[in-house]
Amino acid sequence: MEITPLSQDQESLQQLRKIFLTQAKYCQELDSPFMVRLCTLFAEHLEAGNSVSHNLLGMADTQEFWNVALPLRIAGALHALVLKDQCGKLKRVYPPDHKSVSGADLWQAVNHAMDEHADFIHPFLAHAPQTNEVRRCAALIPGFLTIAEKTKLPFTISELGASAGINQCWDSFAYLLDGQHWGEPSNGIVLSPQWRGNPPPQPVNIKVAERAACDLKPVDFRDPGERLRLLSYIWADQEDRFILTDHALAFLEKCNYPVDAEDISSWLPKRLGRNTEGHVHVIYHTIVWGYQEEEAKIANRALIEKAGKKATESSPLAWLRLEPDGKDPGAAITLTLWPGGREQSLGRADYHGRWVNWAG
Numbered sequence: 001m002e003i004t005p006l007s008q009d010q011e012s013l014q015q016l017r018k019i020f021l022t023q024a025k026y027c028q029e030l031d032s033p034f035m036v037r038l039c040t041l042f043a044e045h046l047e048a049g050n051s052v053s054h055n056l057l058g059m060a061d062t063q064e065f066w067n068v069a070l071p072l073r074i075a076g077a078l079h080a081l082v083l084k085d086q087c088g089k090l091k092r093v094y095p096p097d098h099k100s101v102s103g104a105d106l107w108q109a110v111n112h113a114m115d116e117h118a119d120f121i122h123p124f125l126a127h128a129p130q131t132n133e134v135r136r137c138a139a140l141i142p143g144f145l146t147i148a149e150k151t152k153l154p155f156t157i158s159e160l161g162a163s164a165g166i167n168q169c170w171d172s173f174a175y176l177l178d179g180q181h182w183g184e185p186s187n188g189i190v191l192s193p194q195w196r197g198n199p200p201p202q203p204v205n206i207k208v209a210e211r212a213a214c215d216l217k218p219v220d221f222r223d224p225g226e227r228l229r230l231l232s233y234i235w236a237d238q239e240d241r242f243i244l245t246d247h248a249l250a251f252l253e254k255c256n257y258p259v260d261a262e263d264i265s266s267w268l269p270k271r272l273g274r275n276t277e278g279h280v281h282v283i284y285h286t287i288v289w290g291y292q293e294e295e296a297k298i299a300n301r302a303l304i305e306k307a308g309k310k311a312t313e314s315s316p317l318a319w320l321r322l323e324p325d326g327k328d329p330g331a332a333i334t335l336t337l338w339p340g341g342r343e344q345s346l347g348r349a350d351y352h353g354r355w356v357n358w359a360g
Contacts, residue, residue: 016056017043017044020040020042020071027039029329030235034098034235034237035237037103037106038075052074052121052122052125072129073129074121076232077232078110080124080228080229081120081121083231084228089109090109090112090113092109093106095236096239098236124232127229128217131163132167132219134248134353135193135244135353136167136286137173137175137353138175138177138353139193139331139333139350140286141177141182141183142201142346144206144282144320145203146360147318148206151280151316153279154207154208154209154280155279155280155282156276156280156281157282158212158213158283159214159284160267160283160285160288161216162213163215163219164259165257166249168252168259169251169255171183173189173190173191174189175191175192176190177200178199180202180203188247188251189247193350193354193355194356195356195358196356196358197356197359198358199360200358200360212258214260215261216264221249221252227249264288264300265300268303271283276315278315280316281317282318282319283319284319284320285322286323287331288323289321290323304319308339311338316338319336319337330357331348331349331351332348333346346360347360
């Protein structure tokens with residue numbers, strides 16, 4: 001997305017404050033009281049008086065404030081300062097020591113960090129936030145089980161918007177779904193979402209014969225700076241997410257699953273053009289589709305549907321996704337399977353994978 005200058009008038013300032021309040025609402029729904037406080041403080045006190053505020057206001061047209069995720073960019077930058085132990089004043093008011101801190105003291109520390117560490121913060125503001133939410137695999141696994149039960153074939157998998165590539169490892173994690181176990185717990189990662197709705201699919205064996213993934217800007221988690229950036233976008237008071245992601249990155253390092261640095265629109269045709277005879281080719285993604293331009297979304301859907309029309313019983317195509325659909329709560333789990341091309345709503349799941357409401 002192109003970043004364009006913006007005059008710092010009151011109208012744009014008010015619009016930016018609304019964006020922070022909207023982000024605070026989402027953080028409330030996703031159980032991050034600290035992020036609620038932080039975003040609310042920005043909404044209440046944001047001024048054009050320091051270089052970071054100036055930079056925030058100048059990043060995008062008012063219509064694009066939400067699309068470029070400004071609250072998450074600045075929150076990630078501040079968290080990175082704490083993780084690197086570069087700003088003691090900020091670290092003293094951040095989790096786990098934040099609960100007894102007043103709003104005035106927290107905002108004072110944030111202002112201090114923005115003034116004193118602007119050179120560190122500004123590069124963060126130039127990057128779109130990237131996360132790799134491990135627990136989203138808990139929303140995908142019942143979909144994968146559904147595909148395996150229907151096709152009874154090994155998988156060729158292609159993940160879109162894979163970030164660091166953690167969710168390519170979904171078949172190496174263990175799951176507890178409404179009392180049913182799937183996977184091998186010896187890797188130390190067990191995902192157990194709160195289960196709602198219908199019973200999950202019966203556990204069946206899934207063999208992944210070949211896997212690949214793409215991301216426009218893959219996170220090189222072996223690089224300390226990029227690893228820090230990835231972890232910094234995890235909200236500071238959600239230690240369980242932080243620990244889980246850190247463990248998953250350690251496991252990914254052993255697996256060495258690469259992520260191709262390529263746009264979905266150029267990568268997808270190559271994957272769809274592969275000979276997958278004897279396999280089911282599974283295209284999957286989580287909270288990625290909406291970050292594409294509208295024309296790209298239409299074109300990429302058409303690519304998948306065109307490939308689906310060529311699918312056969314011995315070479316089927318599945319499209320599994322967890323994506324927002326304008327409804328609440330959470331995001332929709334959707335599966336389209338060819339031959340046939342029937343689109344099936346499988347249920348809904350929390351954006352961070354805390355719960356799954358299964359329709360099946």
